[in-house]
Amino acid sequence: MSKPVELGSLKVGHNIVIDGEPCRIVELEKSKPGKHGSAKVRLVAIGIFDKVKRTMVGPADSKVEVPIIEKRSGQVVSTGDTVSVMDNETYEIVEVPFPDEEKLAASLEPGASVEYWKIMGRYMIVNVKSS
Secondary structure (H helix, E strand, C coil): CEEEEEHHHCCCCCEEEECCEEEEEEEEEECCCECCECCEEEEEEEECCCCCEEEEEEECCCEEEEECEEEEEEEEEEECCEEEEEECCCCCEEEEECCCCHHHHHCCCCCCEEEEEEECCEEEEEEEECC
16 A cells, blocks of 8 residues: 655655655755756665665656555564464464564564564564564
8 A cells, every 4th residue: 555645745764666666765855946847856765675776756746656554563473484473463364574684584483573564565574572
């Protein structure tokens, strides 16, 4: 899920959808409106899931999509190629890809409490809560 927002209202650290991929903005430059045109926004963003750098240039008043991030907590049921996480509220089990971050991956074990994000129908583990 995503919602439309004006390009000129975004800041560094915000999220944006570029080429159908949710990204976090790392650089942003706004130019002033000129004699013959509107203000332009140039931004560089890195993909949340694939870590690919993407750039975008557009008028500040144009609409862009911003992903809606659902921050949820759950408990690890099993690990393997993916991590099975049972949601603490709905009790549904979701398959989450194994995280790339070594510190995070090392602390994943059955019974561990985790915080995971659901972004545009995809999941990622962001934190292991200490018990």
